[in-house]
Amino acid sequence: MVNIYEQIKNNKIRSTFIISLFSIFIILVAYFITQSYNLDGTFLIFAFFISIISSLGSYFYGDKMVLALNQAQLANKNNYPLLYQVVENISIVNQTPMPKIYFIDTYAPNAFATGRDPKHAVICVTSGLLSKLNRSELEAVIAHELSHIKNYDIRLMTIVSILIGSLSILINMAYRSSFFRKSNNREDNQANTIITIIGFIMIIFAPIIAQLIQLAISRRREYFADASAVKLTRQPQALIDALTKISQDDSVFETASTATASLYITNPFKGNKIASLFSTHPPIEDRIKALQQML
Amino acid sequence: MLIFIGLLFVVALMMMTFYNKLRTLQVHIKASIQEIGNQLKRQADLIPNLVDSVKGYMKHEKGIFEDLTAARKTIETAAASNNPKLLDESQKSVNKVLSSLKVIVESNPELQTSGLVNNLMDELRDTADKLMYSRRTLIDLSADYNSNIVTIPGVWIANLFGFKEEKGLSIPQDASVTQVTSDNLKNPKVQL
Numbered sequence: 001m002v003n004i005y006e007q008i009k010n011n012k013i014r015s016t017f018i019i020s021l022f023s024i025f026i027i028l029v030a031y032f033i034t035q036s037y038n039l040d041g042t043f044l045i046f047a048f049f050i051s052i053i054s055s056l057g058s059y060f061y062g063d064k065m066v067l068a069l070n071q072a073q074l075a076n077k078n079n080y081p082l083l084y085q086v087v088e089n090i091s092i093v094n095q096t097p098m099p100k101i102y103f104i105d106t107y108a109p110n111a112f113a114t115g116r117d118p119k120h121a122v123i124c125v126t127s128g129l130l131s132k133l134n135r136s137e138l139e140a141v142i143a144h145e146l147s148h149i150k151n152y153d154i155r156l157m158t159i160v161s162i163l164i165g166s167l168s169i170l171i172n173m174a175y176r177s178s179f180f181r182k183s184n185n186r187e188d189n190q191a192n193t194i195i196t197i198i199g200f201i202m203i204i205f206a207p208i209i210a211q212l213i214q215l216a217i218s219r220r221r222e223y224f225a226d227a228s229a230v231k232l233t234r235q236p237q238a239l240i241d242a243l244t245k246i247s248q249d250d251s252v253f254e255t256a257s258t259a260t261a262s263l264y265i266t267n268p269f270k271g272n273k274i275a276s277l278f279s280t281h282p283p284i285e286d287r288i289k290a291l292q293q294m295l
Numbered sequence: 296m297l298i299f300i301g302l303l304f305v306v307a308l309m310m311m312t313f314y315n316k317l318r319t320l321q322v323h324i325k326a327s328i329q330e331i332g333n334q335l336k337r338q339a340d341l342i343p344n345l346v347d348s349v350k351g352y353m354k355h356e357k358g359i360f361e362d363l364t365a366a367r368k369t370i371e372t373a374a375a376s377n378n379p380k381l382l383d384e385s386q387k388s389v390n391k392v393l394s395s396l397k398v399i400v401e402s403n404p405e406l407q408t409s410g411l412v413n414n415l416m417d418e419l420r421d422t423a424d425k426l427m428y429s430r431r432t433l434i435d436l437s438a439d440y441n442s443n444i445v446t447i448p449g450v451w452i453a454n455l456f457g458f459k460e461e462k463g464l465s466i467p468q469d470a471s472v473t474q475v476t477s478d479n480l481k482n483p484k485v486q487l
Contacts (some may be wrong), residue, residue, distance in 0.1 A: 085421050085424075088425075089421070089424050089425055089428050090428070090430045092425060092429055092432065093331070093428040093429075093431050093432050093435075095323075095432060231435075232431075234431075
């Protein structure tokens with residue numbers, strides 16, 4: 001038995017740990033690459049800058065892009081009164097402003113949240129979700145999504161992907177610059193060979209390792225959002241039931257895209273038996289087990 | 296010498312951060328109490344609609360109008376006072392009106408098929424939910440504040456500047472709330 005405050009503290013500690021791991025990893029790799037390829041600091045700044053610019057669009061307009069991609073329509077108090085009431089109530093206890101509410105017309109039950117901070121938040125549910133869940137289960141799902149917004153998970157994942165992008169650009173630049181390297185002193189040749197080999201290994205593996213850590217961060221934030229949702233509603237069983245219903249449903253989410261897969265409540269690409277290390281969401285059984293500890 | 300000044304600076308910064316955090320939490324707690332009053336008012340404003348919809352069936356229930364006016368007055372004063380205890384007690388006057396209404400709806404089956412009554416019953420259920428969530432906000436904020444003023448280093452700031460514990464939501468501390476009686480343990484009997 002773990003009480004809700006303990007659960008949230010656990011999640012915060014593990015989340016901090018894995019984000020620190022990621023930051024240290026990125027810094028070490030960037031340092032090593034600049035050192036071993038004799039690039040100076042300006043390459044680092046350049047790579048970072050390019051990555052930021054390419055992410056600016058998704059940071060400020062990501063919500064609009066995702067909604068347009070999924071042909072989402074605005075939901076208001078009159079045509080979706082139950083949904084509106086539920087979002088309103090959870091916003092009160094979440095202490096965040098009321099987000100914009102959208103719905104997607106598909107049988108697959110799912111929901112996602114987007115938006116860089118609580119003031120610019122958008123929440124979207126599918127019509128399949130509304131028809132299959134009862135009020136308590138809907139509250140649990142909305143609480144999970146609004147917790148993502150309150151915990152700034154969208155902003156966190158954006159920053160993480162900017163850093164990974166910078167790393168990829170830096171590695172790319174280092175690889176290209178290695179063709180133009182000046183010849184070294186004979187005495188340093190052996191050390192240089194080792195560094196070159198390690199450099200090659202890093203070029204191949206660093207992006208993959210960074211991706212794996214990014215996915216681990218995403219999974220940890222999902223557990224955190226589950227715990228935060230229970231803190232809001234104090235009804236773990238409702239979230240357990242909702243997750244069970246959603247995972248047992250066979251409908252395919254046609255307009256789901258890989259770019260936004262991490263924002264959904266469960267992985268919309270159900271057909272793929274991806275190894276769990278590469279999944280943005282923890283397995284449903286594990287999430288339910290964590291929730292059952294709070295019953 | 297420089298290290299000493301740097302250390303002093305860090306300590307001052309920490310003190311400022313914690314002081315601001317405690318002050319902000321105090322303001323948020325007051326706001327959450329106002330929110331409870333806000334939700335109570337909303338509920339009180341909704342009830343006359345329900346009363347109207349059942350007016351035709353209330354030939355014998357005159358008392359309900361007086362109860363309703365009294366309830367709305369109690370809520371107005373409680374909301375203005377921002378006292379959580381008063382707010383809780385004003386809820387009792389509303390509950391009185393709601394139970395009388397419930398009796399009317401139950402004893403008139405034609406009413407139950409009326410869409411208007413069902414819609415308003417849904418709305419009332421929603422107001423009860425909103426009240427629960429505003430109370431929970433007050434509980435959470437008070438818990439956050441109270442744990443900050445007893446843990447290190449917040450406890451030093453609290454003692455230095457005289458921050459006191461916040462009461463939060465006051466539940467009657469008599470035995471009934473935190474104890475399970477032997478009656479609770481018996482299986483409920485259903486009489487059809």
